[in-house]
């Protein structure tokens with residue numbers, strides 16, 4: 480039986496002080512959402528610890544009171560992962576945001592979990608280094624959140640996702656004990672427990688400190704914008720570039736109405752009448768890039784690009800990237816609410832996957848903008864709508880489900896980087912057998928026998944949650960609605 484909330488608050492205040500424990504309705508409002516915007520639920524308490532020991536104490540106390548514990552980085556997640564769906568205590572890592580050390584000799588950094596992704600690369604630049612995983616949310620998302628979702632980003636085409644960059648982590652387990660996983664030495668013997676912890680979405684432990692790999696900043700970078708009047712030509716260019724033996728750092732595509740919205744908002748130089756734009760970046764040694772650059776321009780033209788722009792200086796490059804990184808926000812010009820999906824298809828199936836998305840948009844009478852990591856086949860259809868339109872949410876949910884199903888049917892997956900969270904847990908059975916899911920649950924129970932760490936997410940222990948996608952959690956009134 481869960482203990483009383485006031486007793487729990489008192490016990491937490493004893494450890495963190497009044498400032499570290501938020502429980503008034505107006506304080507909790509901010510923690511009702513994540514970036515997915517559709518999943519909403521209020522925690523009972525939000526704690527803001529400053530050290531690993533404080534995190535451990537919060538976990539111990541909360542679990543002793545029988546309440547769920549939900550870790551939260553910056554809340555930019557897009558699958559409802561940090562939303563306290565079954566109430567309980569949110570642990571915000573916001574105060575634990577220090578870059579503890581950068582070691583240029585070993586090319587590593589030790590950071591607290593709440594450190595913001597971009598801050599690490601900014602500080603590492605003093606040593607000629609950078610942190611490769613670069614989610615488009617990198618100005619606000621945290622390294623702990625990145626590790627917990629195994630995040631990717633445009634640069635992950637060449638450099639890999641978080642799991643390829645996390646060397647070690649300090650983790651608080653559900654009994655309040657502190658575990659140190661991984662090491663600086665490669666190929667540590669034994670089971671790869673660090674590998675299991677990366678991508679755990681707060682269900683196995685709370686990550687408080689991470690040691691990551693840093694990479695040298697390349698000698699040269701070149702950025703291109705290929706502009707197309709035909710979507711198939713743009714997606715065929717993606718496969719053709721990789722088939723030519725080039726591994727771009729990034730290959731990002733923006734298609735449809737989103738291009739005009741980005742242009743109006745960011746003035747990145749994307750032609751508003753284009754059907755698709757492909758942002759391509761290569762990095763490496765200056766001489767090598769010259770050959771690749773010629774080849775990329777030639778391939779894009781051969782595939783049908785009407786124009787290929789080449790960024791000649793850092794300002795032009797930053798302008799082209801501002802369009803991509805600001806695309807999600809820019810689409811607020813089209814409609815006030817969005818739901819972004821995160822399916823993956825084999826690269827060669829991109830043309831048909833994009834055509835399918837367009838037919839889904841027509842059938843459900845929805846605006847869908849495609850902004851995505853084309854090089855990885857990682858689609859991000861952005862479904863745009865106004866919640867005041869009757870029945871729009873049901874249509875958006877059904878459309879989104881059809882797109883994800885198509886991804887699985889053509890040999891892809893239901894998530895490339897945003898994680899499963901609330902929104903996709905009901906679709907896991909498309910990819911895994913009942914025995915697979917039972918094995919995942921057993922693993923989960925080994926790390927968290929209490930079942931209280933982010934209990935309803937990823938691989939929920941209770942069948943009732945495993946069957947519900949975000950469709951069932953949307954449409955509740957928000958705290959803001961209730962206060963108004």
Ligand SMILES: Cc1cc2nc3c(=O)[nH]c(=O)nc-3n(C[C@H](O)[C@H](O)[C@H](O)COP(=O)(O)OP(=O)(O)OC[C@H]3O[C@@H](n4cnc5c(N)ncnc54)[C@H](O)[C@@H]3O)c2cc1C
Nearest residue numbers: 552553554555556560615621623624627630631681686896
């Ligand atoms: C505009 C925009 C662009 C985006 N672009 C990308 C992209 O390119 N690539 C990409 O991968 N994602 C992207 N995302 C999604 C999101 O930013 C990532 O999933 C990011 O890794 C989440 O980090 P966060 O700190 O906000 O975590 P949160 O949203 O707070 O949490 C995410 C999940 O991780 C868990 N968690 C958080 N911190 C910890 C911790 N310390 N220990 C244990 N569990 C924890 C939470 O419980 C939750 O399940 C984007 C989001 C937005 C809004």
